[in-house]
Structures are given as structure tokens and as C-alpha cells.
Amino acid sequence: MVFYMQFRPSTLVILRTIVTPMKSTIPESEMAIAQIADNGSPELSLHGEILSRLRDYVVEGNIPDGDRVPERQLCELFGVSRTPLREALKVLAAEGLIELLPNRGARVRQLGKRDLEELFDVMGGLESLAGRLACETITDEEIAEIERLHYEMYGYYLHRDMHNYFQVNQRIHERIVAVSRNETLRTIYANLAGRIRRVRYSANFARKRQRWAEAMREHEAILDALRRRAGSELSDTLFQHLRNKRTAAVEHLGCTPEGPTAEAVDG
Amino acid sequence: MVFYMQFRPSTLVILRTIVTPMKSTIPESEMAIAQIADNGSPELSLHGEILSRLRDYVVEGNIPDGDRVPERQLCELFGVSRTPLREALKVLAAEGLIELLPNRGARVRQLGKRDLEELFDVMGGLESLAGRLACETITDEEIAEIERLHYEMYGYYLHRDMHNYFQVNQRIHERIVAVSRNETLRTIYANLAGRIRRVRYSANFARKRQRWAEAMREHEAILDALRRRAGSELSDTLFQHLRNKRTAAVEHLGCTPEGPTAEAVDG
DNA sequence: ATGCAAAAAAATGAATGCAAAAATATGCTT
DNA sequence: AAGCATATTTTTGCATTCATTTTTTTGCAT
Numbered sequence: 001m002v003f004y005m006q007f008r009p010s011t012l013v014i015l016r017t018i019v020t021p022m023k024s025t026i027p028e029s030e031m032a033i034a035q036i037a038d039n040g041s042p043e044l045s046l047h048g049e050i051l052s053r054l055r056d057y058v059v060e061g062n063i064p065d066g067d068r069v070p071e072r073q074l075c076e077l078f079g080v081s082r083t084p085l086r087e088a089l090k091v092l093a094a095e096g097l098i099e100l101l102p103n104r105g106a107r108v109r110q111l112g113k114r115d116l117e118e119l120f121d122v123m124g125g126l127e128s129l130a131g132r133l134a135c136e137t138i139t140d141e142e143i144a145e146i147e148r149l150h151y152e153m154y155g156y157y158l159h160r161d162m163h164n165y166f167q168v169n170q171r172i173h174e175r176i177v178a179v180s181r182n183e184t185l186r187t188i189y190a191n192l193a194g195r196i197r198r199v200r201y202s203a204n205f206a207r208k209r210q211r212w213a214e215a216m217r218e219h220e221a222i223l224d225a226l227r228r229r230a231g232s233e234l235s236d237t238l239f240q241h242l243r244n245k246r247t248a249a250v251e252h253l254g255c256t257p258e259g260p261t262a263e264a265v266d267g
Numbered sequence: 268m269v270f271y272m273q274f275r276p277s278t279l280v281i282l283r284t285i286v287t288p289m290k291s292t293i294p295e296s297e298m299a300i301a302q303i304a305d306n307g308s309p310e311l312s313l314h315g316e317i318l319s320r321l322r323d324y325v326v327e328g329n330i331p332d333g334d335r336v337p338e339r340q341l342c343e344l345f346g347v348s349r350t351p352l353r354e355a356l357k358v359l360a361a362e363g364l365i366e367l368l369p370n371r372g373a374r375v376r377q378l379g380k381r382d383l384e385e386l387f388d389v390m391g392g393l394e395s396l397a398g399r400l401a402c403e404t405i406t407d408e409e410i411a412e413i414e415r416l417h418y419e420m421y422g423y424y425l426h427r428d429m430h431n432y433f434q435v436n437q438r439i440h441e442r443i444v445a446v447s448r449n450e451t452l453r454t455i456y457a458n459l460a461g462r463i464r465r466v467r468y469s470a471n472f473a474r475k476r477q478r479w480a481e482a483m484r485e486h487e488a489i490l491d492a493l494r495r496r497a498g499s500e501l502s503d504t505l506f507q508h509l510r511n512k513r514t515a516a517v518e519h520l521g522c523t524p525e526g527p528t529a530e531a532v533d534g
Numbered sequence: 535a536t537g538c539a540a541a542a543a544a545a546t547g548a549a550t551g552c553a554a555a556a557a558t559a560t561g562c563t564t
Numbered sequence: 565a566a567g568c569a570t571a572t573t574t575t576t577g578c579a580t581t582c583a584t585t586t587t588t589t590t591g592c593a594t
Contacts, residue, residue, distance in 0.1 A: 045367070045369055045547075046547075046548070047357060047367075047547080047548090048367075051357075071575075071576080072574090072575075080548080080549090081548060081549045081550075082548095082549085082550090082576090083350070083547080083548050083549065083550090084547085084548065084549095086354065086576095086577085087353065087354050087357045087548095088357075090314060090318075090354045090355075090357060090358050091357050091358055091361045094358045094361055094362065095361065096451075096454075100312065100314075100315075102312055102555095102576095103554085103555050103556065103575090103576060103577075104555090104556070104557095104575085104576080105575075105576065115451070118449045118450060118451040118452065119451055121396070121400060121449055121451075121452070122393075122396065122449065122451050122452050122455065124396070125392055125393060125395065125396025125397075125399075125452070126389075126392060126396075128392065128395070128396065128502075129388070129389065129391070129392025129393075129395065129396075129506075130392075132392075132506065133388060182385045182388055182389065183385060184363075184382070184385040184386055184388075184389050185385065185388070185389050185392070187363075188389065188455065232499070232502075232503045235395075235499075235502065235503075235506075236499045236502075239396075239399065239502075312577075313577075313578070314577080314578090338545075338546080339544090339545075347578080347579090348578060348579045348580075349546090349579085349580090350577080350578055350579065350580090351577085351578065351579095353546095353547085369546095369547095370545090370546060370547075370584085370585055370586065371545090371546080371585090371586070372545070372546065
């Protein structure tokens with residue numbers, strides 16, 4: 001007996017991995033699968049796929065803050081049954097991206113003022129740690145690379161190119177975390193960064209000229225401490241830098257006040 | 268209308284929560300649920316229940332390091348079907364307590380030398396952050412409480428009472444994290460603490476007399492900086508303290524070398 | 535015996551099914 | 565018509581089922 005016609009998802013997984021290299025003969029009825037295959041990483045389990053995709057989906061803001069997560073719809077969108085999707089929901093809840101309501105599914109976690117303050121502070125603590133660790137082992141080449149990024153960013157600052165400034169700024173912070181040579185730290189940092197990605201971005205755009213100049217000076221100090229491999233000084237400087245970012249972000253949030261408390265109270 | 272006799276699992280959840288009113292540790296991911304459910308019925312989901320119990324089960328070392336997690340056995344042990352248990356497994360994998368092997372279930376994650384170093388450093392970074400934040404808002408009463416714990420611990424040190432010393436020591440560190448008034452930090456800290464709980468404990472028992480005295484002096488310095496609310500100084504001191512703990516722990520691990528690399532290679 | 539291949543058994547991953555709970559719609563009473 | 569209670573639909577949580585993969589056992593040849 002042959003079941004080739006029975007296009008169960010698990011069968012498709014195999015097809016996918018075989019087909020992926022050529023990437024051209026994917027059946028038209030499996031669009032969802034095609035999307036998955038597109039994502040270059042060779043994810044093995046459907047659970048991992050869905051987790052990754054759902055996380056992106058939420059982080060990118062496809063579901064409004066505080067809204068319920070439409071389980072069934074997402075199943076259709078991703079072309080999977082509820083089981084792997086629900087597994088992903090539990091993980092995202094553990095990550096703090098969504099909340100689970102008893103017998104009421106999940107909803108996108110709404111970040112209030114306090115949540116943001118806490119997140120920025122923890123990010124600050126982690127970058128602070130990263131800087132300290134980086135000073136222990138960073139090579140001249142790595143410092144040179146961060147210097148290059150720094151001056152590239154300075155160029156964008158001079159040209160008032162906010163978008164590219166933001167991009168390079170992010171890369172500098174990521175590099176510092178990377179050269180700390182601590183994978184555990186990197187994972188946790190990436191997780192938190194995901195949670196505040198949207199806010200961070202918009203907060204940056206709302207930056208006042210004043211704050212921008214200040215941030216540049218702070219980055220000078222960061223680079224300086226890094227060059228001298230002054231661990232605790234860099235630690236302090238990075239934390240203060242993030243503290244100031246926090247202030248800017250929370251101020252910006254003040255314009256569009258979205259507090260989770262309002263919803264929590266009515267229940 | 269009353270359906271008490273209909274013992275479906277979901278009904279049992281309620282009964283169970285009534286029977287076990289004092290949960291030792293509310294899992295961080297369930298905080299929101301606990302809060303929400305608090306107004307009215309304190310009903311936890313089966314998922315949360317199993318997650319919490321399975322986490323404890325693994326942390327307490329009921330499964331040898333690197334061993335496969337026996338899915339079916341655990342289902343019988345906890346009296347649930349595979350669905351909620353598997354959901355818990357995914358979450359624990361995300362927390363880093365276990366690893367998922369494609370088509371081969373899960374196994375308890377084995378912490379090698381490098382993993383421990385990284386974990387201790389991140390713990391150090393988080394405590395360092397906690398100390399810094401604590402200095403911003405800590406009250407005299409809170410300092411007094413930590414002082415009390417400190418002198419209690421000192422007493423155990425003088426009596427060479429390792430067990431109680433360890434307990435109070437833990438509580439001091441937890442208090443510092445608590446008074447940082449950052450729930451996000453507290454959650455992440457608790458998560459990491461869980462991962463290294465066993466190692467940390469045994470490492471502490473293996474402590475050399477020399478290291479013990481050193482640790483006491485470090486704690487003096489910590490308390491001193493806290494009294495003066497010297498944020499960055501406390502930050503440095505706490506990190507160095509954890510760095511020294513790391514050294515002690517890794518040295519101890521050297522006696523019983525259990526590296527995950529050995530297993531990873533054979534596959 | 536020892537090593538390998540095939541078959542049986544067990545375990546895994548994911549879909550489906552089903553009862554309880556929530557959300558929504560409908561029908562009553564005032 | 566407004567308010568409330570009941571019926572219907574939808575959603576949710578978990579158990580069960582099923583195809584696939586891995587592991588173990590069995591049989592066979594060397």
C-alpha cells in the first residue's frame with residue numbers, strides 16, 4: 001500500500017528537506033511549507049519552526065498589544081495543527097512575550113511603563129556585564145572593528161541619518177555582547193532585545209537632538225573605556241548609557257500611554 | 268448544578284490545587300496567571316502544574332545528567348497525558364534545563380566547565396545589576412534586614428556550620444535581588460539559579476577553608492557598599508564575589524569531570 | 535560465538551477528537 | 565426597548581490516535 005497521496009505534514013517535512021536545495025518543485029498546495037523552507041535555517045522539528053515563526057509574527061506587531069492570540073487562525077496561517085502551535089505559545093509565554101489566561105488562551109503582553117523600565121535596566125545590566133567580560137579577552141582586531149563601526153555611526157550622526165545611525169548603533173551593542181564570549185549571555189540578551197524591539201525602535205526615532213548628541217558622547221566614552229580595557233569603568237558607562245536610553249524610551253512612551261493595568265483591572 | 272462526580276482531568280486540576288494550597292515556588296512564567304486567577308478561583312492550568320513539577324523533578328536530580336527524559340514514565344508518574352507533559356518539555360528546553368533531540372525526545376542538559384563559567388558570570392552580572400539598582404531605592408529597614416542575615420551567616424561561619432551558612436548565604440543574595448525591585452530581573456535570576464542549583468550546592472560543600480574566609484570578607488565588603496549605597500562599587504564587589512564563586516565551583520567540578528562534549532561527539 | 539540484516543517493539547511528533555469553559559446569540563420578562 | 569436568563573456557537577485544554585522514526589530483538593550467515 002502506498003500513501004504518497006496522503007500529504008500529511010510530517011511527510012511534507014521530509015519532502016521539504018529533500019526539495020529545499022533545488023527549491024523549485026514544491027507543490028502549489030503547500031504554500032505554507034514553502035514559506036518555511038524559505039527560511040534558510042535547517043530547522044528539524046515542526047515545533048521549532050512554528051516557535052520561531054510565531055515569535056517573529058508577534059514581535060513584528062502583527063497582533064495588536066493586549067489582543068488575544070487567535071489560535072485557530074494562526075494554525076491555518078502556518079498550516080499546522082493546534083498541537084505544535086500551542087507548544088510554541090507556552091514557550092513564548094515563558095519568554096514573557098505573551099500571557100496565558102486560564103481557559104481564555106493567550107494574549108500579547110502589553111508593556112507598560114514599569115515593564116519597559118525593568119527591561120531596559122536588565123538590558124543595561126547585561127550590556128554592562130558584556131563590557132566587563134569583553135575587556136578580559138577582547139583582541140586589538142575586535143576593538144578596531146568596533147572602532148570602525150563607531151566612526152561609521154559618527155558619520156551617520158553628522159549627516160543626521162537616523163535610520164542608519166540606529167542600525168549601526170545596534171550592531172555596536174551586539175558586537176560588545178558578542179565579544180564577551182558568553183553564549184548564555186548572548187541568548188538572554190537576544191531574548192530581551194526581542195521583547196522591546198518595537199519600542200526601542202520607535203523610541204529611537206523620537207530622539208531629541210539633545211539626547212542624540214549626548215548618546216554620541218556616551219559612545220565615545222564607551223569606546224574609550226574599551227580601548228583601555230577598563231572593565232568596571234566600561235561596565236558603569238554602559239549601564240548609564242542604557243539608563244539614559246531607558247529615560248528617552250519611557251518619555252516617548254508617555255506620548256502613547258499603553259498600560260496593561262487598565263486591562264488587568266477590569267477582570 | 269453540581270458536577271463533582273464527573274472526574275475529568277480538568278476537574279481534577281481544581282481538586283489538586285485545593286489539596287496542595289501551598290506551592291513552594293510559583294513558576295515565573297505562571298506569575299501572570301496566578302495574579303489573574305487570584306481574583307476569584309485560584310485555578311492553575313494543568314500545563315503550569317506539570318511544568319512546575321517537572322522542573323523541580325529535573326532540578327532535584329531525579330534524572331541523571333545527560334540521560335534521556337522518559338516521557339511515558341513521567342506521564343504515569345504525574346498522571347497526565349503526553350500533551351501537557353510535552354508542552355512542559357518545550358518550555359524547560361527553552362529555559363536551558365533540558366535539550367531536545369530531533370526524533371529522540373529530550374535529555375537532561377549536562378553542564379560542562381564552560382557552561383558553568385558562563386552561568387556564573389551571568390549570575391554575577393545580574394547580581395551586580397541587582398546591587399546597583401538596590402542602592403537606588405533600598406530603605407534603612409531593608410539594609411537592617413540584610414545586616415541581620417549577614418551576622419546570622421557570620422555566626423554559622425564561626426561555628427563552621429556549612430549547611431546553614433549556605434542557606435543564609437543564598438537568602439542574602441536573593442534579598443539583594445529582591446530589593447532591586449525589578450521583577451524581570453528576579454525572574455531571570457531565578458531561572459539561572461535553578462539551572463546551577465545542584466552544582467552550586469555541592470561546590471559550596473567542597474569549599475576550602477581558605478575560600479570560605481575569603482567569601483566572608485567579600486560579604487563584609489558587599490554589606491559595606493550597600494550601607495553606603497555605593498552603586499557601582501557594590502556592582503564591582505558583587506561581580507568579583509561571583510567570579511570567585513565561579514572559580515571555586517569550576518575547581519570542584521574538575522574532580523568529577525562531566526563534560527557534555529563527550530556525548531555530543533559520539534552522535 | 536560474532537556480526538549483520540530484517541522484523542518487531544517502543545518511542546516520538548503531530549493531528550484529531552471530545553468534554554468543559556467562555557463567548558456570543560437568542561429569547562423571555564418587565 | 566432594556567435587562568436578564570437561557571440556548572447556541574466557538575474556543576480552549578487535554579486525551580487519544582496515527583504515521584514515522586528510532587531502538588531493540590530476532591534470525592541468519594559467517
